[in-house]
Amino acid sequence: MTGAPVKRYTLFRVFKYAVYLLLTCNVYAFFTENHAAAGAVFAHGLQFGKLIEAYNDSIDTLSWVLLLLVFELETFVLSDDKIRGWVKWSLNAVSAFCYLFILYSFYGYVAEMASLTHLLPLQQSACDLASQGGWLLAVGQDDYVPLTANNCAALADAHVLRQGGIQVLATVDTWNEIKWLAATDVVNAAAWVLVVVILAFDVWLQLRNELSDSMMRYSQVIKVLLYSTLMLCAIYWGINGSFLDFWDAFLWLVAFFFIEMNLFEWQAETSAE
Structure with a gap:
């Protein structure tokens, strides 16, 4: 036992x-x-x-x-x-x-x-920023992808904001x-x-x-x-x-x-x- x-x-x-x-x-x-x-x-x-x-x-x-x-x-x-x-x-x-x-x-x-x-409105379109290079698209917390001509087109009708101090943007919902x-x-x-x-x-x-x-x-x-x-x-x-x-x-x-x-x-x- x-x-x-x-x-x-x-x-x-x-x-x-x-x-x-x-x-x-x-x-x-x-x-x-x-x-x-x-x-x-x-x-x-x-x-x-x-x-x-x-x-x-x-x-x-x-x-x-x-x-x-x-x-x-x-x-x-x-x-x-x-x-x-x-x-x-x-x-x-x-x-x-x-x-x-x-x-x-x-x-x-x-x-x-x-x-x-500290989120700011974009001064240019997302695709204009994509053409400059160096910008990131936030798709989640600590999850980023490069902003490109392909994914920027999906942001055309969305309300997009950028984070102050760094080159990161995302939709308001994100x-x-x-x-x-x-x-x-x-x-x-x-x-x-x-x-x-x-x-x-x-x-x-x-x-x-x-x-x-x-x-x-x-x-x-x-x-x-x-x-x-x-x-x-x-x-x-x-x-x-x-x-x-x-x-x-x-x-x-x-x-x-x-x-x-x-x-x-x-x-x-x-x-x-």
């Missing part, structure tokens, strides 16, 4: 770490997507100040993967007596590094959304879709920041043996609301965004479900003792 629970526990751990591995692979997937978009939008050179805006998805995902590993070490892998001295300071240093880039990525999402408020997706990015990033702040506070209390059952319940209520918001963002991406955005959001929810389980079991063990 003892073999079945052990086998289920082993399968559970394999599944958990498979999810973590998939999230690590998503870093490369987002880098590829961001690099292609940055090469199109910043064809004349990418300034350092625009780096976070161009690669915000990949930088954000890498920071989150590192932070996820820190939480896994704190809540499951390492025993309480091991999180002392240089181990504790090392984990705190990695966490601080991740929080810095997560907040910076959040700024990148806000900056991207703000840039979409800009509206991109704005909603950018706003979803901001809401999603803000909700995740609040989740990890609360989770880090829970871990800090637990290490001090001060995470009571009542505190745990209040924390769970708030996080349920935040996780529900994140689920709605994932669903919106699944309907209107890219599959990669939806898949990444879904995996992160699963991954932090594991962290929450780790914390729940950790707190239950401490209470029993």
